Amino acid sequence: MGFAKWNNFWRGAIRSKGLIGLAIPGLLFVIVFYYLPMLGVVVAFKDFNFSDGLFGSKWVGLQNFKFFFQSDAAFQVTRNTILLNLSFIIITNVLSLVFALLLVGLSRRAVKVFQTTLFFPYFLSWVVVSYVTYALLNPQLGVLNHLLENFGFDQVNWYLESKFWPYILSLAFLWKNIGYSTLIFYTGLLGIDKSYYEAASIDGANKWQQMTKISLPLLTSLITLITLLQVGKIFYSDFGMFYFLTADSGALYQTTDVIDTYVFRALRVSGDIGMASAVGLYQALVGFLLVVGVNALVRKFNKDNAIF
Template identity: 55%
Template sequence: MQSKPLINNVSKNIQKSHKKNKMTEWKYFKKNKELFILSLPGVIYTFIFAYLPLLFLVVAFKRFRFDLGILGSPWVGLDNFKFFFTSQAAAIITRNTVLYNLTFIVLTTVISVTLAILLNEMTSKWLKIHQTLLFLPYFLSWVVVGYITQAFLDSKSGLINQLFETYGFSPVNWYQEAKYWPFIIILVHLWKHIGFATLVYYGGLMGIDSTYYEAAKIDGASKWQMIKKITIPLLMPLIIILFIVDMGKIFRAEFGLFYFVPNDVSFLYSSTDVIDTYVYRSLRVVGDLGMATAVGLYQSIIGLILVVSTNYIIRKINKDHALW
């Protein structure tokens, strides 16, 4: 009998606490309503393009017909997934996608961290010029980058072949030789993305307390010792966070890079074809929306597993460096 009043008191306290939290949240919203209003375009954009399409994932398990619609189309189970995994090109495009992304992650991290440290050592006079030169390619669309690449590699009027002929070398038909394209793809990707990654890490360097370097100077530490013992360890949390995020995109290739830069030339598919370009061509030729949705779902699930697994491993090694 005595337990009933105790339970009632606990229940009342929980309700009061809940109401108090609601009031606190409302006061917080009213206090920062301008910031919430400013964030509305981003929230609406994310909802429309990231969350609303989740309702249509059911298409991955149906043989979609436009005349029947999503609800009326017949169920086919996992047949749409089988179409991708049983195709002859599945192994090649999966290998290309994973290996290219792993190479991008490693090289972009190493080069951009190095450039960020070099920028940090420069005087302010030259810093803005170097920042502009590095960051400018990031704003170019892949269509423009494709035309720039063609200007260098065109078999007749390309700049590289003209240089070859000038110095007595035979010109190369770049768009028919697949063996050169892994290096071309990597170079083009680095040229376009290194600037942005460098500025991200440079921003991280700006957040390091200068007193660490002053104390190291007093102790007689060299530049290399300060980089090794101060800069890189303090920059490591940012490097790991970006690494975890990139691991989630390892099964998603940058469509523009692999479609517009090689000009979708069939001779180069063994080196330039990835999951995204393969699905695009299949959708364009076959028109199978269910298969395209199935592959997109497959990429998202693998990406989620990789992010969670990578974060779990990093958490085991160093809890402070994990994303959550």
């Protein structure tokens, strides 16, 4: 039986040699850049130095993890990372879905105009966006402060007031990423069979009923998939946004300092690669557990919408 199974396996592989050939570059990329670097996980448990190398460095167990979890900033950066990323996920997905539903009802020419307008910010780097933001929020010459002054309000030193920055970061993230997310949902809507809408129209369903009874239910699996993938990265932050947009102002750390920026500063000051690796492993493990947990929750209610 074992020989027969192997024989069938190789016959199937020969028949699918074209597809396998197409998959080989992708598989090699995954192995080289995703699986081989996993050997570096051992750095998180070592007092790493370059002279002794990866396996010659002294083993310190969980000391690198203690450095992070016993620091005063551990709770703050973890809280900021979770809450800010959670707000990004909710706001961006909800508004992107609304925009996608609106685009479906427009003409092809109008859709191209709006798609280009929404998608363009996605290609801008956070360095460029940070200069635009500074032009708006500059304490002396900023456009926003001039507007506040014209309307009789006091000027604000935005780079010293941390309470405003969760909203500023949310708006910046939304502005930059809404086009990409809208395109994904819009593509999903285009994949829905038009006969559903034609049948609903014949039965007297209006646009709102077609959206709530056809579009949204048929997009549930796509929405769930995107949300699950985003939840898996909730402990990771867009370093460029949090570092450049805030100008790395220490006065804003209370609400804008996240795990990635904290590790960067710690690595820049102390050069402790072991600690940085430990925090990276912590982020990866928590992200994995979140994906598994949320997927299990989704599977409990609807098996078809779960990833695995």
